[in-house]
Amino acid sequence: MITVTDLRKTYRQGERTITALDGVSLSVPKGSIHGIIGHSGAGKSTLVRCLTLLDRPTSGSVMIDGRELTSVRDAEIRLARRRIGMVFQHANLLDSRTAAQNVAHPLELVKTPKAEISARVARLLDLVGLTGFGDAYPSQLSGGQKQRVGIARALAAEPDVLLCDEPTSALDPATTEDILDLIHELTRTLQLTVLVITHEMNVVKRICDSVSLLENGKVVEHGPLIEVAATLDGSLARALMPLPGFKRTSALPVLELLLAGNSASGPVLSGLTRRFNAEVNVLAGSVEHLAGRQFGRLRVELDAEAPLAEITEFLESAGVQVEVAA
Ligand SMILES: Nc1ncnc2c1ncn2[C@@H]1O[C@H](COP(=O)(O)OP(=O)(O)OP(=O)(O)O)[C@@H](O)[C@H]1O
Numbered sequence: 001m002i003t004v005t006d007l008r009k010t011y012r013q014g015e016r017t018i019t020a021l022d023g024v025s026l027s028v029p030k031g032s033i034h035g036i037i038g039h040s041g042a043g044k045s046t047l048v049r050c051l052t053l054l055d056r057p058t059s060g061s062v063m064i065d066g067r068e069l070t071s072v073r074d075a076e077i078r079l080a081r082r083r084i085g086m087v088f089q090h091a092n093l094l095d096s097r098t099a100a101q102n103v104a105h106p107l108e109l110v111k112t113p114k115a116e117i118s119a120r121v122a123r124l125l126d127l128v129g130l131t132g133f134g135d136a137y138p139s140q141l142s143g144g145q146k147q148r149v150g151i152a153r154a155l156a157a158e159p160d161v162l163l164c165d166e167p168t169s170a171l172d173p174a175t176t177e178d179i180l181d182l183i184h185e186l187t188r189t190l191q192l193t194v195l196v197i198t199h200e201m202n203v204v205k206r207i208c209d210s211v212s213l214l215e216n217g218k219v220v221e222h223g224p225l226i227e228v229a230a231t232l233d234g235s236l237a238r239a240l241m242p243l244p245g246f247k248r249t250s251a252l253p254v255l256e257l258l259l260a261g262n263s264a265s266g267p268v269l270s271g272l273t274r275r276f277n278a279e280v281n282v283l284a285g286s287v288e289h290l291a292g293r294q295f296g297r298l299r300v301e302l303d304a305e306a307p308l309a310e311i312t313e314f315l316e317s318a319g320v321q322v323e324v325a326a
């Protein structure tokens with residue numbers, strides 16, 4: 001479990017004070033994956049640096065399994081850092097070392113006995129799907145395989161927390177899916193607490209249990225994936241199920257509908273047609289399966305004689321969230 005409370009980081013630049021993190025709080029239970037999504041300059045890298053003690057936060061607390069990380073003295077930073085495994089955009093492997101030697105590296109640094117290292121490295125390579133690749137050099141591996149070595153290396157010291165900073169930004173779509181599935185599987189089997197920093201909504205859709213949206217150093221939206229996806233006017237819901245821009249072409253009313261869970265699979269639109277003798281024209285739509293549930297966002301144009309309020313009430317009673325777009 002990782003708990004971040006009111007984390008602040010300010011930088012001085014001459015006369016100016018730059019607030020990179022402005023009271024960030026989040027909590028990630030063991031065995032789950034939390035996504036942190038944000039635009040450039042939102043504070044993502046600053047957060048990573050503060051969590052890994054590469055940078056000291058100005059104030060606030062970071063607890064891993066109930067132990068405070070920010071009060072660790074400089075001499076003990078190395079030890080504290082072992083509790084956090086890091087996976088980066090590029091695996092940053094040592095080219096002169098084989099895959100197995102790269103995974104062994106952090107263990108050698110802390111003087112783990114040789115026999116234990118080789119047993120653990122073999123186990124880790126199996127775990128990330130690289131059985132038989134131990135003797136390969138980075139130049140002989142694909143981008144996805146290198147990232148697997150990077151993940152095995154991050155897990156070598158048996159950390160409680162895995163911090164992934166844009167883990168798939170340098171990979172093609174198919175490899176991205178493989179690596180995300182691996183992170184997901186490892187989280188469950190090793191009961192890791194995982195934070196994934198990303199600017200790709202696809203990463204959030206595929207593996208995250210919960211998500212925070214970071215803007216100007218602040219968490220402006222957060223929650224379990226199925227809750228944020230079910231928030232009609234939320235930025236995260238819009239990003240999860242984007243609809244194209246909208247230009248009005250007739251005087252008919254246009255509604256935006258969010259269908260979540262049961263309402264998403266029920267025959268809501270045909271019900272509307274039957275009940276109000278209405279013509280429903282779907283202008284745009286997006287359907288997603290998130291955390292095992294179906295979500296849909298639709299923009300529809302309505303041609304009906306019944307008052308809009310009555311139609312809205314009918315839809316809401318069927319569990320659909322409604323916003324009048326025009
Ligand atoms: N060492 C520093 N000194 C001064 N300002 C900094 C420093 N590091 C970061 N900042 C500022 O803090 C803010 C957040 O930066 P940060 O690098 O955390 O953003 P980011 O979300 O990682 O962006 P990107 O997606 O572009 O990597 C920015 O306004 C940046 O200019």
Ligand SMILES: [Mg+2]
Pocket residue numbers: 044045046
């Ligand atoms: Mg960054």
